[in-house]
Amino acid sequence: MSGFEADNNGVSISVAADHKTVADFEVSKKPKRNKFAFACSILASLASILLGYDIGVMSGAIIYIKDDLKISDVQVEILVGILNLYCLIGAYTAGRTSDWIGRRYTIIVAAAIFFVGALLMGFATNYAFLMVGRFVAGIGVGFALLIAPVYTAEVFINIGLLLGYVSNYAFSKLRLDLGWRVMLGAGAIPSIFLAIGILTMPESPRWLIMQGRLGEAKTVLDKTSDTKEEARGRLSDIKAAAGIPEDCIDDFVQVQKQTHGEGVWKELFLHPTPVVKHVLICTVGIHFFQQAIGLDSVVLYSPRIFEKAGITSSGGMVVILATLGFSLTIIGHSDNKITWAIGLCITMVLSSVAVFSIGMGPIAWVYSTEIFPLRLRAQGASIGVAVNRVTSGVISMSFISLYEAITIGEAFFLYAGVALVAFFFFFTFLPETQGKTLEEMEGLFGKLVGRREETQKLKRKRKMNEANHQIQLGNNLTTDRQC
Numbered sequence: 001m002s003g004f005e006a007d008n009n010g011v012s013i014s015v016a017a018d019h020k021t022v023a024d025f026e027v028s029k030k031p032k033r034n035k036f037a038f039a040c041s042i043l044a045s046l047a048s049i050l051l052g053y054d055i056g057v058m059s060g061a062i063i064y065i066k067d068d069l070k071i072s073d074v075q076v077e078i079l080v081g082i083l084n085l086y087c088l089i090g091a092y093t094a095g096r097t098s099d100w101i102g103r104r105y106t107i108i109v110a111a112a113i114f115f116v117g118a119l120l121m122g123f124a125t126n127y128a129f130l131m132v133g134r135f136v137a138g139i140g141v142g143f144a145l146l147i148a149p150v151y152t153a154e155v156f157i158n159i160g161l162l163l164g165y166v167s168n169y170a171f172s173k174l175r176l177d178l179g180w181r182v183m184l185g186a187g188a189i190p191s192i193f194l195a196i197g198i199l200t201m202p203e204s205p206r207w208l209i210m211q212g213r214l215g216e217a218k219t220v221l222d223k224t225s226d227t228k229e230e231a232r233g234r235l236s237d238i239k240a241a242a243g244i245p246e247d248c249i250d251d252f253v254q255v256q257k258q259t260h261g262e263g264v265w266k267e268l269f270l271h272p273t274p275v276v277k278h279v280l281i282c283t284v285g286i287h288f289f290q291q292a293i294g295l296d297s298v299v300l301y302s303p304r305i306f307e308k309a310g311i312t313s314s315g316g317m318v319v320i321l322a323t324l325g326f327s328l329t330i331i332g333h334s335d336n337k338i339t340w341a342i343g344l345c346i347t348m349v350l351s352s353v354a355v356f357s358i359g360m361g362p363i364a365w366v367y368s369t370e371i372f373p374l375r376l377r378a379q380g381a382s383i384g385v386a387v388n389r390v391t392s393g394v395i396s397m398s399f400i401s402l403y404e405a406i407t408i409g410e411a412f413f414l415y416a417g418v419a420l421v422a423f424f425f426f427f428t429f430l431p432e433t434q435g436k437t438l439e440e441m442e443g444l445f446g447k448l449v450g451r452r453e454e455t456q457k458l459k460r461k462r463k464m465n466e467a468n469h470q471i472q473l474g475n476n477l478t479t480d481r482q483c
Contacts, residue, residue, distance in 0.1 A: 037224035043197045045156045047107050047144035049190050050114050052160020053167075054083060054137060057183050059300050060168030064180035069127050073400045079130065080300050081396025083138040084389045090142020091385055098147060103204040107147050111195040114140030115188045122185020137187070146385065157361075161299070163190065209238045215251030264379045274446035276376065280383070282430050282445075283368040287384045289422035290364040291391035294415035297399040304400075304408075364388070370433060371441060 117137025225231035372380035
C-alpha cells in the first residue's frame with residue numbers, strides 16, 4: 001500500500017491515498033469575512049432608516065394632524081404620499097452630488113437635509129408650512145435611497161418603521177397641537193446619528209479612482225476585501241472601467257471626465273437590443289408591481305384599516321403597529337375586544353408585510369440592479385427608482401379616495417387582482433438569475449420562447465465544468481503524490 005506522510009505540528013500522519021476519493025483531498029476552508037467591510041455596509045444602510053421612520057411616524061401622526069389642522073381627506077392623501085415624488089428630485093440631485101463630493105459626504109448631506117426637513121415639519125404652524133417640510137425631507141430621503149446599499153436597505157426601513165411607531169406611542173399622550181409636531185420633529189435625531197456614523201467610514205474606492213486617487217483607493221480596497229488577491233482584482237476592474245491602464249501604479253493620475261450617459265439613454269430607449277428591451281421591461285414591471293399591490297396603503301393607513309375592523313384601543317394599536325414594523329414577530333391575540341374578524345384582519349396585514357419584506361421588498365431592488373449590463377447599470381437602476389417612487393406616490397395619494405368611492409374591502413380585492421397579474425408577469429418575463437454570471441444572464445434575456453431550455457443548458461454546462469474541475473484536481477493530486 002502506497003501513501004504519503006505529512007508533518008502537522010510535530011505529529012506524523014499517515015494517509016492511505018490509494019483508497020481515497022478526490023473529495024477526500026479537498027480542504028474546504030471558508031474564507032474569512034471582512035468585518036470592516038460588513039460594518040461599512042451596515043452604516044451606509046442606516047440611511048434607509050430615514051424613509052422607514054417617515055413612513056412609520058406619519059401613519060400615526062396624520063390622525064392628529066387631521067384633527068388639529070382641520071384638513072380634508074384629499075389633503076391627508078397628498079401630505080402622506082407626496083414625499084415619494086419629492087424623492088425623485090433628491091435622487092436625481094444625489095447622483096450628480098455624489099460624483100462631485102463622493103459617496104460618503106453625500107450621505108452626510110442627505111442626513112443634513114432630512115434633519116432640516118424634520119425640524120420644519122415639527123415647527124409647522126399650518127398645512128402649507130408642513131408641505132414645505134415634506135418637500136425638504138423628501139429630497140433628503142431621495143439622497144439616502146440612491147446611495148444606500150440595496151441589499152440591506154429593506155431591513156433598516158423596517159427598523160425605521162418601528163422607531164416611527166415607538167415615536168407615535170411615546171408622544172401620543174401630549175396635547176393635540178404638540179404631539180404630532182414632536183413626532184415629526186423627532187425624525188431629526190436618527191439623521192444626527194447617521195451623519196456621525198458615516199464620518200467613520202472610508203470613501204468609496206470607485207469614486208476615488210474616478211478622481212484619479214489610486215493610492216487612497218488601494219488602501220480602502222485592502223481594508224474592505226477578504227484577501228489581497230480580491231483587492232487587486234477589484235482595483236483592476238475599476239481601473240478598466242475608468243479607462244486607466246492596468247500597468248499604471250501611480251498614487252495619483254489624471255482621469256478623463258466621464259459623461260453623464262447620454263449615449264446610454266439612447267441605447268435604452270431609442271435603439272435597444274432585444275436583450276436590453278427585455279431587461280427594461282423586467283425592471284419597469286417588477287418596480288411597478290412592487291408598489292401597485294398596495295403595500296404602502298397597508299402601512300401608511302394601517303390605523304384606518306384597524307379602525308374599520310373595530311379596533312379603538314390606542315395602546316393595542318401601537319403594539320400591533322410595532323409588530324407590523326418588525327414584520328417577523330408572530331401576532332399575539334389581545335385580551336381586549338378580540339373577535340375572529342379583527343384577528344383575521346390583523347393577521348392578514350401582518351402576513352402581507354412579512355411576505356413583502358422577505359420577497360418583493362428587497363428582491364425587486366437586487367434583481368433589477370444585477371440584470372443590467374455594466375455599461376447600462378446606473379441609468380437602468382435610476383429608471384427602476386423613478387417607477388417605484390412614482391407608483392408608490394400614486395398609490396399613497398389615492399387610497400382614501402379609492403375606498404370611499406367603493407369600499408375598503410373592495411379596495412383590497414383590487415390590490416389582490418393586481419398581485420395576481422404580477423404573479424403571471426413574473427412567471428412569464430423574469431428568468432432565474434441566481435448563481436448566473438453576467439455573460440450567462442445575457443443568454444437568458446431577449447427571448448421568451450426557449451428561455452427555460454436555455455436555463456437548463458446553462459445548468460448542464462456548469463455541472464460539466466465542475467466535473468472537469470474535479471477531474472483536473474484529482475490529476476494534480478496524483479501528480480503531487482507521485483512526486
